[in-house]
Amino acid sequence: MNYTFIALVENKPGVLNRVASLFRRRNFNIESLAVGRTENPEVSRMTVVVDCPNGDMDAHKIEANLYKLVNVIDVQDVTRQPSVTRDLALIKIKVGPEKRAEVNGLAEIFRAHIVDVAFDSVIVEITGTEDKIEGMIELLRPLGIVEMVRTGQVAMTRGLTDGVRRVQGVTGNRYEDVSEMAEMAP
Amino acid sequence: MKKTGAEILWECVVREGVEVVFGYPGGANMPIYDAMLSYPIHHVLVRHEQGGAHMADGYARASGKVGMAMGTSGPGATNLVTGIATAMMDSVPVVFVTGQVAAHLIGGDAFQEVDMTGITLPITKHNYLVTRADEIAEVVREAFYIARSGRPGPVLIDICKNAQVESCEFEYPENVKLPGYQPVDHSPKEALENAVKLIEKAQRPVILCGHGVLVSKAEEALMNFAVKTQTPVASTLLGLGAFPASHELSLGMMGMHGEVHTNLAIQNSDLILAFGMRFDDRVTGTLKTYAPHAKKIHVEIDPSEIHKNVAVDVPLVGDLKTVLTDLVPMVDEYDHEEWKKQINEWKSEADARSIMNWPDDGKLYVPHLIGDIWKATGGGAIVTTDVGQHQMWTAQYYAFDKPNRWLTSGGAGTMGFGLPSAIGAWFANKEQEVWAVAGDGGFQMTAAELTTAVQEGANVKVAIMNNSFLGMVRQWQEFFFEKRYSAVNMLSPDFVKLAEAHGVPARRVTKREEVDEAIAWARSIKGPTVIEFKVEMEDAVYPMVPAGAALDQMLQRPVKK
Numbered sequence: 001m002n003y004t005f006i007a008l009v010e011n012k013p014g015v016l017n018r019v020a021s022l023f024r025r026r027n028f029n030i031e032s033l034a035v036g037r038t039e040n041p042e043v044s045r046m047t048v049v050v051d052c053p054n055g056d057m058d059a060h061k062i063e064a065n066l067y068k069l070v071n072v073i074d075v076q077d078v079t080r081q082p083s084v085t086r087d088l089a090l091i092k093i094k095v096g097p098e099k100r101a102e103v104n105g106l107a108e109i110f111r112a113h114i115v116d117v118a119f120d121s122v123i124v125e126i127t128g129t130e131d132k133i134e135g136m137i138e139l140l141r142p143l144g145i146v147e148m149v150r151t152g153q154v155a156m157t158r159g160l161t162d163g164v165r166r167v168q169g170v171t172g173n174r175y176e177d178v179s180e181m182a183e184m185a186p
Numbered sequence: 187m188k189k190t191g192a193e194i195l196w197e198c199v200v201r202e203g204v205e206v207v208f209g210y211p212g213g214a215n216m217p218i219y220d221a222m223l224s225y226p227i228h229h230v231l232v233r234h235e236q237g238g239a240h241m242a243d244g245y246a247r248a249s250g251k252v253g254m255a256m257g258t259s260g261p262g263a264t265n266l267v268t269g270i271a272t273a274m275m276d277s278v279p280v281v282f283v284t285g286q287v288a289a290h291l292i293g294g295d296a297f298q299e300v301d302m303t304g305i306t307l308p309i310t311k312h313n314y315l316v317t318r319a320d321e322i323a324e325v326v327r328e329a330f331y332i333a334r335s336g337r338p339g340p341v342l343i344d345i346c347k348n349a350q351v352e353s354c355e356f357e358y359p360e361n362v363k364l365p366g367y368q369p370v371d372h373s374p375k376e377a378l379e380n381a382v383k384l385i386e387k388a389q390r391p392v393i394l395c396g397h398g399v400l401v402s403k404a405e406e407a408l409m410n411f412a413v414k415t416q417t418p419v420a421s422t423l424l425g426l427g428a429f430p431a432s433h434e435l436s437l438g439m440m441g442m443h444g445e446v447h448t449n450l451a452i453q454n455s456d457l458i459l460a461f462g463m464r465f466d467d468r469v470t471g472t473l474k475t476y477a478p479h480a481k482k483i484h485v486e487i488d489p490s491e492i493h494k495n496v497a498v499d500v501p502l503v504g505d506l507k508t509v510l511t512d513l514v515p516m517v518d519e520y521d522h523e524e525w526k527k528q529i530n531e532w533k534s535e536a537d538a539r540s541i542m543n544w545p546d547d548g549k550l551y552v553p554h555l556i557g558d559i560w561k562a563t564g565g566g567a568i569v570t571t572d573v574g575q576h577q578m579w580t581a582q583y584y585a586f587d588k589p590n591r592w593l594t595s596g597g598a599g600t601m602g603f604g605l606p607s608a609i610g611a612w613f614a615n616k617e618q619e620v621w622a623v624a625g626d627g628g629f630q631m632t633a634a635e636l637t638t639a640v641q642e643g644a645n646v647k648v649a650i651m652n653n654s655f656l657g658m659v660r661q662w663q664e665f666f667f668e669k670r671y672s673a674v675n676m677l678s679p680d681f682v683k684l685a686e687a688h689g690v691p692a693r694r695v696t697k698r699e700e701v702d703e704a705i706a707w708a709r710s711i712k713g714p715t716v717i718e719f720k721v722e723m724e725d726a727v728y729p730m731v732p733a734g735a736a737l738d739q740m741l742q743r744p745v746k747k
C-alpha cells in the first residue's frame with residue numbers, strides 16, 4: 001500500500017540527495033517525490049509517496065530513518081489523514097484541428113486546460129488527485145499522447161490537524177517553530 | 187579577530203578537547219598542516235590513512251572522547267573510507283577532516299578531486315562540504331556535537347583548499363543550531379510502566395547487553411537492575427566488559443560464536459530485555475525461530491533500531507542510563523532460582539567440552555594463549571583484535587571485567603583493525619597495558635603501522651596468532667564447502683624479521699611451555715613488541731551457529747578422544 005509522508009527539511013544544499021540516498025540504501029520504494037519551498041525560506045517541504053508492503057511497520061521505519069538525517073526537522077504520515085493531495089500533469093497530444101474539439105470536451109469534464117495549441121498538437125494541463133489524472137490519461141491515450149510530465153504528489157492536511165507521528169519521543173516540530181528553534185548547547 | 191580558515195579549524199578543534207590527531211598530509215590539506223604547528227596538538231603521522239582512521243577509532247573507544255583523523259583530498263581521503271565505515275557500523279565518535287580542491291574547481295575533475303561527501307554519505311552520521319572560511323567554526327562545532335551525542339558516529343568535514351587559506355572574522359560559536367537533530371533522552375512514564383508489567387510476569391528473563399551500555403556509561407545502572415531482579419546478562423560481541431564476566435549473573439557472549447548455555451537461555455526465555463543492542467544477524471540466528479516464547483523490551487536511543495530486525499512488545503527510546511536509572515526503582519526484587527539453576531545445568535554440560543580442559547598435546551591453541559595472556563595481565567589489559575577466528579577466541583576467553591578494554595570491529599568486521607586501534611588506544615591512556623591480538627592475515631593488512639608505533643614509542647604488545655590460514659574463511663570452507671579450500675592458504679613473511687626490520691623486538695613461540703616466559707618478556711619491554719605464535723592450523727571456533735540456522739542449533743566442539 002502507498003503511504004504519503006510530509007517531511008520538513010532544512011533548506012540546504014544536498015538535502016534532497018541525502019533523502020534519496022536514504023531511501024535507496026534502506027530499500028524503500030519511492031512512488032513519487034516532490035520538493036519545494038515553503039513560506040519559511042529556511043525550510044523546504046517534501047511530499048514522499050512510498051510503497052509500504054508491511055504497512056505501518058514500514059511507515060515507522062521510514063519515519064525513524066528520516067529522523068536520522070540531521071537536516072530533517074519533521075515527518076508526518078498523512079496517509080489516513082483527511083488531506084488534500086494534488087498532482088499536476090502536462091500532456092501533449094498529437095491532434096490536428098479536426099479533433100481539437102474532442103480534446104477540449106474532455107478537458108472541460110476534467111476541469112483541465114489546454115495551455116498550448118500548435119498546428120499538429122496540443123498540451124493539456126491537469127491538476128488533481130492521482131486517480132483523476134489517471135482517468136484523464138486513459139481517455140486521452142487513444143488520441144495519441146506523445147509526451148507527458150508529472151510533478152508528483154503534494155499533500156496538505158485539512159484543517160489544523162497534523163498527520164501521524166509514530167516515532168517515540170520525537171515531538172513534531174511545527175512549521176512556525178523552526179525559525180526560532182531553541183539553540184542547543186552541546 | 188581575523189583568522190584563516192585553517193587557524194579557525196584548530197581554534198575550534200582545540201576547544202573540543204582534542205589533543206592528538208592521526209593523519210597524513212598532501213596538497214589539499216597543507217594549509218591545515220601549516221596552521222597546526224601553532225596549536226597544542228600532537229600529530230601522529232601514520233603510514234596509511236586507513237591506519238589513522240582505526241587509530242582515531244581505537245582512541246575514541248578506549249577514551250570515550252571524540253577521535254580525530256585527517257587525510258588529503260582524493261586518494262588520501264578514499265584511503266580513510268574503510269575506517270569511516272568501521273566507525274559507523276560500531277557507532278564510534280570520530281571526526282574526519284579531509285582536504286578538498288578549491289571550491290571553484292569542484293566538479294571539474296581537478297587533480298585529486300574526489301566527491302568525498304558523496305562517497306561517505308551512507309557511512310557517516312553526517313558530513314559537510316565546506317567551501318568558505320566563515321563556515322568552518324560552526325561546522326566544526328556541529329560535527330563534534332553530532333559525533334558524540336545521541337547514537338554516536340563518524341562525521342566527515344571536507345574542506346576546500348580556498349576555505350583553508352582565506353581569512354574571516356573569528357568568533358567561537360558557543361551554541362549550535364540544529365533544528366532537525368534532537369536525540370531523545372528519556373522514555374515516558376507510561377512506557378516504563380508497560381515494561382514493568384512484563385518484568386513482573388517473567389519467569390525466565392534474560393538481559394541482552396549491547397555496546398549501548400558502554401556508550402551510555404550505563405554499567406552501574408545495568409548492574410543495579412540485574413542484581414535487583416536477578417536477571418542473567420548475556421553480552422553481544424561489542425557489549426563485552428559492560429557487565430563483569432566474573433559476575434555470577436554473567437552469561438558471557440551470545441550469538442554465532444556465543445556460549446551454548448547463553449544461546450539456550452535466550453531461546454528458552456520468556457522475557458528479553460535488550461539494552462543498547464540491535465539484534466544483528468550475528469546474534470539472532472534465523473529470525474523465524476528467534477526467542478519464540480519471549481516478550482521483548484527494547485531500550486535503545488536510535489528509534490530506527492526499534493522493530494528493525496525483531497518486532498518488540500515494549501520499545502523504550504532514550505538514553506540507556508537514564509531509562510535504566512528511571513526503571514530500577516519501579517521494579518521489584520526477584521530471585522529466579524529455578525531459571526538460574528536451569529541455565530547452570532546447561533552450562534556444566536557445555537563446559538565438559540571446553541578446550542580449556544584439554545591436556546597439553548604439544549600444539550598451541552589460541553584459546554589457551556588468550557587464557558595465558560589474560561592471566562599474565564590480570565584480565566585488565568586493553569585488548570584489540572583483527573577479524574576472524576582469533577577475534578572470536580579472544581572474545582570467548584579474555585574474560586573482560588571492566589568496560590572499554592575490548593576493542594574490536596564488530597559491525598564491519600574489518601581485518602587490519604587490531605594494530606592501529608591498539609596504537610590509538612595507547613594514546614587514550616599511556617599507562618594502560620595494550621595488547622593487539624592479530625591474525626596472520628589481518629596483521630599484514632596494516633602491518634606498516636609498526637613503524638608508527640616505533641616513531642611514537644607506543645607501548646603496544648602484538649600477539650600474532652599465525653595459523654597460516656585465513657582461518658575463519660577456511661573454517662567455513664571446511665564446514666560448508668566440503669573442505670574445498672579456496673584462496674585461504676596464506677604465506678606470511680618471517681614476522682620476527684619483519685618486526686625487527688621495523689625496529690620492534692620480536693619472538694616466535696611454538697610450544698606451550700615457552701608461552702608464559704614470552705608474555706613476561708613482552709610485558710617487560712617499554713615500547714612495541716611482537717610475538718608470533720605458531721598455532722594449530724586447522725582448529726575451529728566452537729560453538730558455532732551456522733549462518734541462517736536457529737540460535738540453538740549449535741555445532742559444538744567434538745569431545746577429545
Ligand SMILES: Cc1ncc(C[n+]2csc(CCOP(=O)(O)OP(=O)(O)O)c2C)c(N)n1
Pocket residue numbers: 572573574575576577599600601602624625626627628629651653655656657658659
Ligand atoms: C578487509 C577484510 N577482507 C576480508 C574479510 C573476510 N574475512 C573474515 S575473517 C577472514 C580471515 C582472517 O584471517 P586471519 O587474519 O589470519 O585470522 P584467523 O581467522 O586465521 O584467525 C577473512 C578473509 C574481512 N573480514 N575483512
Ligand SMILES: [Mg+2]
Pocket residue numbers: 625626627651652653654655656657
Ligand atoms: Mg590466520
